[in-house]
Amino acid sequence: MRPSGRQLGDLRPVSIETGVMKHAEGSCLIRMGETHVLCSATIEDKPPSFLKNSGLGWVTAEYGMLPRATNSRNRREAAVGKQSGRTQEIQRLIGRALRAGVDRSALGERQIVIDCDVLQADGGTRCASITGGWVALRLAVNKLLASGQIVSDPILDHVAAVSCGIYAGQSVLDLDYAEDSTAGTDGNFILTGRGKLIEVQMSAEGSTFSRDQMVELLDLAEAGCASLIAAQKAALGQ
Amino acid sequence: MRPSGRQLGDLRPVSIETGVMKHAEGSCLIRMGETHVLCSATIEDKPPSFLKNSGLGWVTAEYGMLPRATNSRNRREAAVGKQSGRTQEIQRLIGRALRAGVDRSALGERQIVIDCDVLQADGGTRCASITGGWVALRLAVNKLLASGQIVSDPILDHVAAVSCGIYAGQSVLDLDYAEDSTAGTDGNFILTGRGKLIEVQMSAEGSTFSRDQMVELLDLAEAGCASLIAAQKAALGQ
Amino acid sequence: MRPSGRQLGDLRPVSIETGVMKHAEGSCLIRMGETHVLCSATIEDKPPSFLKNSGLGWVTAEYGMLPRATNSRNRREAAVGKQSGRTQEIQRLIGRALRAGVDRSALGERQIVIDCDVLQADGGTRCASITGGWVALRLAVNKLLASGQIVSDPILDHVAAVSCGIYAGQSVLDLDYAEDSTAGTDGNFILTGRGKLIEVQMSAEGSTFSRDQMVELLDLAEAGCASLIAAQKAALGQ
């Protein structure tokens, strides 16, 4: 039995509220149960310097967590003076995932920065950031299309992410913190709207897993991402 | 005429929603018009080291702003690797203001950390942080009292803050960004529930002001803080 | 009775010695009692980048304190690897104050950097930095005028600063360290030669103050700044 009472293949309740930050070119607040992430997209006129005169655009992401998003307070990274290895790893992952769903040539020489700030954490913040970050990206690109700044849609497909893991010996979908902190194996799966894989990260600390378990988790992830993509569509009124 | 259509002595619509962060000992989301600040209070069992064995407690604050809280994106301070001078100045001010309303001896050897994170900015974020931060502090102290960890209430009085300034030659209350960015003189006033002053900061860049204007702004601030304290009481169900 | 034996409205002995740094475009050593600050002005041909092609100049300030300027040694900020929040707050204040007395259009696209280094501290270092910094600025601008690099004087008026506070229940002028460290309320007032206000900062940690006290301190500050401006004139041979 899962701590939350969910079935093995159940997602937590998902809600995606768009247009929550008045200054951003795109924004949403995504809630996966008690995990709440505020995502915004900022359009910058110039690409990063390594893409100057390449004809290509860039999508990048930054990730942060409010100090008291978690059960005990974390030190504020701005006060510490650097982003932790974990933070950097997560924001590199978000950026890589979103870029995989974008035609950077169609985007043209500009950059879209996705900020994902965790207001409250209960496991799965990186996956929620990707799923919500894609919605913010979609909205910002819609603005570029509407204003005629770009003519063909650079977004190739939806991108969504979900965690799966082996909890108490069973494969479960969308781990919350109570599960995540004790799971033997824990993975993040990033998929497209067409069900193709963008990134798979499975990791075992102090234990190992088998090929069969890997496939089982992938099955859960495919179903989970399909639901998340439906939620993205609903939020966007598609 | 003010850009927002408000009268000279009008506050923006104020709302204070409590209990918005499930992990924090106290929290609220304060909105002053389009300025939105999430405030949380964390109770730590130990005071800072300089107060060890002093019998006294401490209240401190940290301040942050989401990169896209503003019209154009600001660089994330955690990524830059340090808090700006402005951020440090503001968080020192918040901490000083809240401590002025606390009997640190009654608080005992513990620390309460107030985190103020600006989700959306439209002027007056430091004042909103103080007014909202006090509500979070009040809720956290209530928990300490309810659990019997402390016996006499260390909170001496309400603390609230408001900005005033000289905009287009006239003294106005609670400047929004449109006003703040062009005001000749601009001040922050921090007052108690009994109308006593905790801090006055008036500043003119590229212009000067007179004694009379100083008094005029103080009049506006007294009225404004009284309204904010009423909002604090309402939010706390007093 | 004040620790130094001064009357409530007495400044400490003030001396301003000019031309003390042979390389600087303007310099002075200001002594307010046992507080000694070395101030220099450096003229830079270019304004900061945000003013490029604006036709406007800039005045900025940096503040430092020798490690053993104080009773117990402070860690050297260069060795710590960053300027403290207090240092940043002070240098921002000095720059803002001096800019308020300058016509940045008449100054033209250049920058003047005022360095204020405290050789010995006994309270009131930020105020001494402003009063002395203005003298260094005046001397540097005189050089620009003498050489014909600028034609109309960009300096609008004298700028001077003094601290006042409530010590042992009484309003006193120009607090020394013995007073400052125990004062209930403590303020800094920056005024022009014509007696207009540039900045007022009053602050109470662990106590509060009234409107009447605020006005009392302002009265002291007006008299104090008038004396300081007379000292500036004398130092400059006006």
Next chain:
Amino acid sequence: MRPSGRQLGDLRPVSIETGVMKHAEGSCLIRMGETHVLCSATIEDKPPSFLKNSGLGWVTAEYGMLPRATNSRNRREAAVGKQSGRTQEIQRLIGRALRAGVDRSALGERQIVIDCDVLQADGGTRCASITGGWVALRLAVNKLLASGQIVSDPILDHVAAVSCGIYAGQSVLDLDYAEDSTAGTDGNFILTGRGKLIEVQMSAEGSTFSRDQMVELLDLAEAGCASLIAAQKAALGQ
């Protein structure tokens, strides 16, 4: 055809030379083709502070690359003043992988630090670091066993890692830099001596991959790791 002329399932020539650093408790130089990594193990008497009085030990890793290990010179991280996100991600991965093969209770309250320094890079440095790092770890643990400091072997199994990817549309094993820099999908697989999985990381930037490709790469990785583990055994004279 692969740039190196290798077959799809071929590893590069592997060599593992032990005992190359006279001061370290364990060390080896691992060469996978032109990728050369110097690995050392240091035994520390105390575990990290979060494990004090837990009865558990810790294995951690640090990763570095000489500035001219690569085709064009990289800035020295010590001179830049921080480790890049990539470096931190890699050293976290190495540590996590090695810990998965260790019984931390049998290790007892001590820490083993694995340093992996890339002398020359031609793709696959993180995998070589894990495979070589395990050999250094094994040698250091042997010393602890030989001296009687620990009595039961805390090493549960071999740990080895290899990269696989989709290059020019085909699944290939052990990518060198020429392949890695153009591969559509690229993954790292960490396995034990018994063929269990410790970590799988598959990533596509600007493209996607299918379930079938994921399984194909896993097949290659299983064969590759088996060969690497044979090389570890040979190097250790088992």
Next chain:
Amino acid sequence: MRPSGRQLGDLRPVSIETGVMKHAEGSCLIRMGETHVLCSATIEDKPPSFLKNSGLGWVTAEYGMLPRATNSRNRREAAVGKQSGRTQEIQRLIGRALRAGVDRSALGERQIVIDCDVLQADGGTRCASITGGWVALRLAVNKLLASGQIVSDPILDHVAAVSCGIYAGQSVLDLDYAEDSTAGTDGNFILTGRGKLIEVQMSAEGSTFSRDQMVELLDLAEAGCASLIAAQKAALGQ
């Protein structure tokens, strides 16, 4: 002919004024021509941690330069966020030199920190710092002896330093900036009161020097340090 008109073996005018910083346990302002360095000594009750329970004391030094001590303004190291390599090299040299003249066992488990801050620079600041730093150290130790905190004098001998170099083909003593910036070879010599050597640093950038020149410079340095030690004695009233 030297730019200053001095003879080859002439020092610049030297003055050492003691007791210039009221808070420090020892202090002096040393002037060697237009090079002015403020030196202070701070006594700390504890030695650095690596000497705990060793019975030995420590003498260390920190060095700084005001931003406008030089002809063009240098960036403030505290603002840059680190001490330059040059600064660190100099302060390590000062500390090493002063320790060579101290019996650390007689000093006992305490630390004396020498701060050397260059108010104005015209070449030779590191040598002036050593010569002046020794005076500050002597005064602080006198205090420890006077108060009975230590009983036998830990100072073994005077320590003084002077630069010499090859300027325009000739060996000259005590280079000023005009000479230093064009000298082919340039050295710093640190000697004791008895004429023994503590440190010799000779360096040629873009040229070389011979054994004979090395000996010639040493001759000049011996005479120069003897004069400096006489000046130390005079300043101390010996």
Next chain:
Amino acid sequence: MRPSGRQLGDLRPVSIETGVMKHAEGSCLIRMGETHVLCSATIEDKPPSFLKNSGLGWVTAEYGMLPRATNSRNRREAAVGKQSGRTQEIQRLIGRALRAGVDRSALGERQIVIDCDVLQADGGTRCASITGGWVALRLAVNKLLASGQIVSDPILDHVAAVSCGIYAGQSVLDLDYAEDSTAGTDGNFILTGRGKLIEVQMSAEGSTFSRDQMVELLDLAEAGCASLIAAQKAALGQ
């Protein structure tokens, strides 16, 4: 008797292996007994900015040490976040020494960066870095000459370095760690192929030395550097 059994004037066995880093324009592994340093030279098309349009080139050096190059592990400087004062001092010395042997005008507007990374340390790492760094520099310059990018050889002479010191009262050549850590006086001598001096650094911590000892060490150094230069020639096949 020396710990290693060497005679007073004996170098340790020296070996210089060239071409050890396939990406670098020049490289060698220099071994002086158990001190092993990997040296590489990187040619950069542009000089540092302060030499733009000067017609002059630059040679600079960076120095590092693997964490476990030494008997106990040192913290990785990249992880600490800055290079130590010792590291900076050493790399400044290496750069200065190599530049003294180069005609920067013949080199033209480019920069050569010498990286010296200590794989294993047993005393004398800075001297080995200079001797080996010069070989890497020579090889890189040979490439520039071979390709016709420069026409006249900018290398004026060999540069080599050796340490000498007073160990157990006797002057010895090429100190190893066992000697270095207890030597009263310790020096580094950098000489050219023609026997001219580039840099002399002699230092005594807690003791002093005489003129005669200085000359004795210089005699040893001249003989030692002559042998090292012979080893450089042999390694280069001259």
